[in-house]
Amino acid sequence: MDLLYNIVIDPFVQMAQAPDLLAQTLWEGLVAGMLYALIALGFVLIFKASGVFNFAQGIMVVFAALTLVGLHDAGVPAFLALGLAILVMFVLAFTVERVVLRPLVNQPDIILFMATFGITYFLIGLGELVFGGDPKVMVTADLYLPKGAITYHALGGIVQLQKLDIAAAIIASLMVAGLAVFFSKTRIGRALRAVADSHSAALSVGISLEQIWVIVWFAAGLVALVTGIFWGARSDVSFALEVIALKALPVLILGGFTSIPGAIVGGLIIGIGEKLAEFYWGPLVGGGTDAWFAYVIALVFLLFRPQGLFGERIIERI
Amino acid sequence: MFYREAGQFKTSYASDQAIFPIVQDRIGIAVILFVAFVVIPATGNDFLINAMMIPFMIFSLAAIGLNLLTGYTGLLSLGTGAFMGVGAYACYKLTTIFPGVNIIVWVVASGFFAAAVGVVFGLPSLRIKGFYLAIATLAAQFFLEWCFIRIAWLYNYNISGAIEVPQRELFGIIVTGPRATAETRYYIVLAIVVAMTWFASNLVHGRIGRMWMAVRDMDIAAELMGIRLLPTKLLAFAVSSFYCGVAGALMVFLWYGGAEASVFNINQSFTILFMIIIGGLGSLLGSFLGAALIFILPILLRFVPEWMGLHMHAATVEHVTFMTVGVLIIFFLIVEPAGLARLWQIGKQKLRVWPFPY
Numbered sequence: 001m002d003l004l005y006n007i008v009i010d011p012f013v014q015m016a017q018a019p020d021l022l023a024q025t026l027w028e029g030l031v032a033g034m035l036y037a038l039i040a041l042g043f044v045l046i047f048k049a050s051g052v053f054n055f056a057q058g059i060m061v062v063f064a065a066l067t068l069v070g071l072h073d074a075g076v077p078a079f080l081a082l083g084l085a086i087l088v089m090f091v092l093a094f095t096v097e098r099v100v101l102r103p104l105v106n107q108p109d110i111i112l113f114m115a116t117f118g119i120t121y122f123l124i125g126l127g128e129l130v131f132g133g134d135p136k137v138m139v140t141a142d143l144y145l146p147k148g149a150i151t152y153h154a155l156g157g158i159v160q161l162q163k164l165d166i167a168a169a170i171i172a173s174l175m176v177a178g179l180a181v182f183f184s185k186t187r188i189g190r191a192l193r194a195v196a197d198s199h200s201a202a203l204s205v206g207i208s209l210e211q212i213w214v215i216v217w218f219a220a221g222l223v224a225l226v227t228g229i230f231w232g233a234r235s236d237v238s239f240a241l242e243v244i245a246l247k248a249l250p251v252l253i254l255g256g257f258t259s260i261p262g263a264i265v266g267g268l269i270i271g272i273g274e275k276l277a278e279f280y281w282g283p284l285v286g287g288g289t290d291a292w293f294a295y296v297i298a299l300v301f302l303l304f305r306p307q308g309l310f311g312e313r314i315i316e317r318i
Numbered sequence: 319m320f321y322r323e324a325g326q327f328k329t330s331y332a333s334d335q336a337i338f339p340i341v342q343d344r345i346g347i348a349v350i351l352f353v354a355f356v357v358i359p360a361t362g363n364d365f366l367i368n369a370m371m372i373p374f375m376i377f378s379l380a381a382i383g384l385n386l387l388t389g390y391t392g393l394l395s396l397g398t399g400a401f402m403g404v405g406a407y408a409c410y411k412l413t414t415i416f417p418g419v420n421i422i423v424w425v426v427a428s429g430f431f432a433a434a435v436g437v438v439f440g441l442p443s444l445r446i447k448g449f450y451l452a453i454a455t456l457a458a459q460f461f462l463e464w465c466f467i468r469i470a471w472l473y474n475y476n477i478s479g480a481i482e483v484p485q486r487e488l489f490g491i492i493v494t495g496p497r498a499t500a501e502t503r504y505y506i507v508l509a510i511v512v513a514m515t516w517f518a519s520n521l522v523h524g525r526i527g528r529m530w531m532a533v534r535d536m537d538i539a540a541e542l543m544g545i546r547l548l549p550t551k552l553l554a555f556a557v558s559s560f561y562c563g564v565a566g567a568l569m570v571f572l573w574y575g576g577a578e579a580s581v582f583n584i585n586q587s588f589t590i591l592f593m594i595i596i597g598g599l600g601s602l603l604g605s606f607l608g609a610a611l612i613f614i615l616p617i618l619l620r621f622v623p624e625w626m627g628l629h630m631h632a633a634t635v636e637h638v639t640f641m642t643v644g645v646l647i648i649f650f651l652i653v654e655p656a657g658l659a660r661l662w663q664i665g666k667q668k669l670r671v672w673p674f675p676y
Contacts, residue, residue: 109448110394117647118647121640123644125638125642125644246456288467295461
């Protein structure tokens with residue numbers, strides 16, 4: 001009976017008694033969720049355009065951030081380093097298309113998936129070789145990212161919002177809005193959507209698949225860079241980020257593999273759910289639940305709605 | 319010319335259904351077994367047996383397990399490492415609770431625990447497949463890994479949080495623990511791997527294997543033909559996890575001699591997945607070839623700079639090894655997406671028609 005009380009009632013009593021803590025937890029969850037959503041966004045971009053499940057997205061985040069920090073540490077001015085990092089992401093996209101995607105066109109999904117593993121290994125090795133394996137501190141001040149926190153005395157307590165997180169939220173929303181406009185209004189965006197619909201139909205109306213793939217991998221690289229900057233600013237830039245990047249997978253399940261709004265909503269749900277579960281229910285099982293909570297949510301969700309919140313209905317024919 | 323079936327008549331159903339219906343295959347397997355059982359222990363040093371052959375055998379067994387699930391039944395799983403962990407922890411608990419029982423019995427029995435856990439996490443496979451299922455198995459991976467760390471009962475409340483293999487004897491010979499010789503452990507691993515490979519081979523050539531392959535090729539069509547999907551898929555999960563569980567128990571008891579939860583992390587799952595993709599999906603031979611390549615390649619790569627007379631920092635060698643492995647994975651996928659097993663098929667055809675081109 002005590003156990004049942006602890007699981008079903010006590011957490012809600014705690015929430016009601018300390019609304020400031022609840023608000024703080026929700027905000028933390030929201031910020032974490034936003035970062036998951038950004039990684040998931042990179043996945044969705046590539047999956048939509050090339051049907052490749054890009055496992056390397058997580059390592060691209062680390063690699064982009066590492067390039068920026070590494071160049072800055074070597075004495076390059078911050079904004080020049082940012083520009084160079086963008087250039088590196090473009091070179092990466094170009095190389096991946098040339099060396100990996102083009103020879104593997106028309107192979108089964110799992111082969112392409114494994115090829116992105118190869119990219120992951122290569123980038124881990126390259127990143128550590130060039131920039132060293134030890135954690136680095138992200139450049140924030142030189143990029144004019146705000147520091148410190150805004151403190152509200154509300155809800156019978158104190159709620160602290162980091163200015164950096166607010167900046168991250170604003171820039172992320174701007175980026176998503178920009179991508180949405182790019183996809184719906186521009187010529188290249190329309191070509192991207194055509195490719196997502198059907199490769200062969202897109203080819204037959206004269207859209208170059210190779211170009212589209214470079215563009216889409218570059219876009220995913222840019223998203224990775226932005227994610228890497230904000231994630232790196234919250235913790236250190238290190239290869240430990242890679243495991244956290246796997247959290248984007250349950251986000252994809254929740255949102256559906258092909259939906260950009262799905263990636264965002266899914267990310268926020270996972271982020272908030274994970275923080276709430278860890279804060280209120282975690283102590284009951286000894287903590288550390290955030291290692292698996294997201295995956296279990298995704299698992300349960302899959303049983304009821306396999307195509308995700310916004311995904312297209314899966315139809316199978318013989 | 320060297321590999322020709324012509325003239326080898328099958329006059330009974332038994333010979334028609336033999337695993338190795340061709341004389342050359344039988345000779346080949348006999349030679350391999352002779353090398354494995356006699357030549358290697360007789361001539362090999364401790365490094366070869368301990369650091370190459372034992373892990374190679376264990377990884378092959380795990381790769382066979384995953385291949386039964388992913389290669390034969392078409393269900394992608396990223397939870398292999400965790401299922402291996404279930405086997406290892408189950409074996410540890412069983413042998414510490416019942417120390418008198420033969421350790422081999424517990425190694426095999428621990429596979430059943432892994433199978434039970436595998437079935438539970440295989441339940442979603444009826445509704446989902448492909449990458450969706452892969453993520454569902456990721457839930458198994460992370461949840462079980464968390465259990466290995468948080469549930470202290472599993473490692474007998476050790477302060478270190480690791481399991482340490484106690485010394486066990488088999489007919490008066492020490493087989494586990496720090497005092498067991500490499501040869502003894504090698505023979506036990508080899509015997510178990512050979513027996514289980516033989517069993518798997520019979521499984522995939524029989525009715526069950528054909529059901530699995532029908533489900534892999536198109537599950538709706540298989541269902542229409544009267545194959546019940548849920549039992550078939552769950553059986554694949556159970557058998558696969560059984561193999562992985564035994565491999566995990568062998569890994570800790572006969573190779574490492576002790577392990578922490580981090581041994582069974584997500585990277586272990588990915589390593590096994592590499593092995594079957596590089597080796598060849600849906601091929602038992604491929605499981606062995608893939609395990610050999612993925613396990614032995616990085617070890618060899620570390621020696622390459624020294625052979626070439628380059629003196630590099632140990633960390634640099636490590637990073638270059640990583641990059642090379644990444645490049646080689648992509649290279650193999652481009653050159654032969656069907657895996658190393660396919661190369662053997664091509665080679666067999668060449669031997670068959672030699673000296674003519676076709």
